[in-house]
Amino acid sequence: MKKWFVLISMFFLMSCAHEQKEQQQSLQQENITNVSHDGSAKRSDQQQAKRAVDMLKEREDVKDAVAVEANGRLLVAYQVKHLHRFRMKQIEKEVGKALNEAFGKKVIASHDLKIFWKTKALKEKIDTKNISEKEIEKEMTVIQKLSEEQT
Amino acid sequence: MANEKRKNLTPVQQEYHQFEQDRETKRPVLKNCVRAFFVGGLICAIGQAISYFYMYFFDFTEKTVGNPTVATMVFIAMLLTGFGVYDRLAQFAGAGSAVPVTGFGNAVISAAIEHRTEGFVLGVGGNMFKLAGSVILFGTFSAFVVALIKTIAVKWGGLG
Known part of the structure; x- marks a missing residue:
């Protein structure tokens, strides 16, 4: 019994330690996106993407957001805070409506984690390497196709 | 036993009922619940790790990652059942190992192993999905x- 108690408490401590690390990571992520915001501001073709990110970050239920734009298309990926995920459909509807109203161009919005990772990688690529709009569009099409997959 | 039914019993039967109740081993319900909670949670955490693996290294989204994750979890549970590890885990965790999808893999393979001696078609094939x-x-x-x-x-x- 004592052995189990020790094991269970060890498990608890380990999960607590990881949670702290995760919190730190998410804070770091926020810093990274903040830093990259400054980077994207330099590119004049990413102004609306920056506006979309700022708009989403104002929402209480959105944890993090990242956006990329190219050739009249705006790709927005966001993460919803854990307990707010119960209202995911409603949030999805609200965000989609708000983005469509604010931006005249075709908006692709997704709360999927994989889409978030992919969009973030693309954004970092745009910030660090000076890739052309055609290449951005090509990658955006791949991400859009991925986000539309059903099974 | 319900009070209505107990009234209909003879005094000897009632006495035996009391005798039985006094000696009956009490089920450690709380302990079982705690074990099921932790082992079930551990299995779910492993499942979450596998789904993150598929999302990170392959082109699966949160929407599509469910299928390969479930298949992998069931496959792992089947292997563990074959090696005799899952049975020990099930004895310890009870519902914690039976309720997740891994319990399904265990149910299929344990039935197949049990009826192996009756032949592959009528034994394994016929009883696998019992x-x-x-x-x-x-x-x-x-x-x-x-x-x-x-x-x-x-x-x-x-x-x-």
């Missing part, structure tokens, strides 16, 4: 009923 078959049947049927209720509610009830 327990898991009902799970599939009830799962499919209840999904059909829920989908029917939802369709009716959306079409005529104005929901959604």
Whole structure:
């Protein structure tokens, strides 16, 4: 019994330690996106993407957001805070409506984690390497196709 | 036993009932619940790790990652059942190992192992889905009923 108690408490401590690390990571992520915001501001073709990110970050239920734009298309990926995920459909509807109203161009919005990772990688690529709009569009099409997959 | 029924018993039967109740081993319900909670949670955490693996290294989204994750979890549970590890885990965790999808893999393979001596077709093939078959049947049927209720509610009830 004592052995189990020790094991269970060890498990608890380990999960607590990881949670702290995760919190730190998410804070770091926020810093990274903040830093990259400054980077994207330099590119004049990413102004609306920056506006979309700022708009989403104002929402209480959105944890993090990242956006990329190219050739009249705006790709927005966001993460919803854990307990707010119960209202995911409603949030999805609200965000989609708000983005469509604010931006005249075709908006692709997704709360999927994989889409978030992919969009973030693309954004970092745009910030660090000076890739052309055609290449951005090509990658955006791949991400859009991925986000539309059903099974 | 219900009080109504107990009244109909003879004094000797009532005495035996009391005798039995005094000596009956008490079930450690709380301990079982704690064990099931932790082991079930651990299995779910492993499942979450596998789904993150598929999302990170392959082109699966949160929407599509469910299928490969479930298949992998069931496959791992089948291997562990074959090696005799899952049975020990099930003895310790009870519902914690039976309720997650890994319990399904265990049910299929344990039935197959049990009836192996009766031959591959009539033994393994015929008895493999003895327990898991009902799970599939009830799962499919209840999904059909829920989908029917939802369709009716959306079409005529104005929901959604």
